[in-house]
Amino acid sequence: MPPQFRPSPLALAVLGLLEAGPLHPYGMQRLIKQWGKDQVINVGQRTSLYRTIARLEQAGLIAAVGTDRDERYPERTTYEVTDTGRVTTRLWLAEMVATPRNEFPEFPAALSFLMLLSPDEVRLLLAERRQSLTQRLAELDVDLATEIEGYQLPRVTLVETEYLRAVTDAELRWTTEILAALDDGSLTWSREELEALAAIDQS
CATH class of the missing domain: 1.10.10.10 (Winged helix-like DNA-binding domain superfamily/Winged helix DNA-binding domain)
Structure with missing residues (x-):
């Protein structure tokens, strides 16, 4: 067998x-x-x-x-x-x-330990990520061109690129929202605050 x-x-x-x-x-x-x-x-x-x-x-x-x-x-x-x-x-x-699967990508895993960095460090890193996502979105828009050398491609040949664009666009919007929250102080943390929280969890 x-x-x-x-x-x-x-x-x-x-x-x-x-x-x-x-x-x-x-x-x-x-x-x-x-x-x-x-x-x-x-x-x-x-x-x-x-x-x-x-x-x-x-x-x-x-x-x-x-x-x-x-x-x-x-x-x-x-x-x-x-x-x-x-x-x-x-x-x-x-x-x-x-069937949706939890594929365990690395970005959410990194986000789950974001508190190990300072808010200022995270702001710089996410600003860099936003720039990369913006560039990636522009590249996907080019890839979604439905015509190659005068030949019209059927949409089904590009659906995975459509999906990637939608996911990239959603991540870009989320990243921009998190950066705004870091800028206005509505998202912040300190090592002391986290250590105090850990002490409560262990008591």
Whole structure:
């Protein structure tokens, strides 16, 4: 019996790309970046891609169909999705779309220990973050252009970018609100205040 495979964005991407036809790992990585899917799928490390492909093959979700030998490039194995892989892709998609997950991103984790910094330090750091978010929002607006070389793209090809823009916009507005609260003093804290609170909790 093949091993159980835990869904991941990268594994879903591999299966999804192979729906269009056989590919080798380099081709998968190139397409993910070319189509802008690297905004939501981490393909920065080639080893992670190869590891995911190996596990998908071991689980019977994809299969090797041939090896290219070209003196200009290293040997490349081409893969295709299996029937089981096609079924699994749709099951994963259904669950990922329908079910919210707590993915434990690092920013909320850092916010949970914000009191270890001073309000002035936090103000400077969040001002830097706001600048980055503003730039990111402008980049996403460019990415949302629905026309490439005169060809009108269907909206469905850009929905993940729409989502990223909405999330980035919401975070930018929240960050601006927190900065305003730090500026007017309605959000502040001191080490002494926190130490006193900790003493109450331990009593």
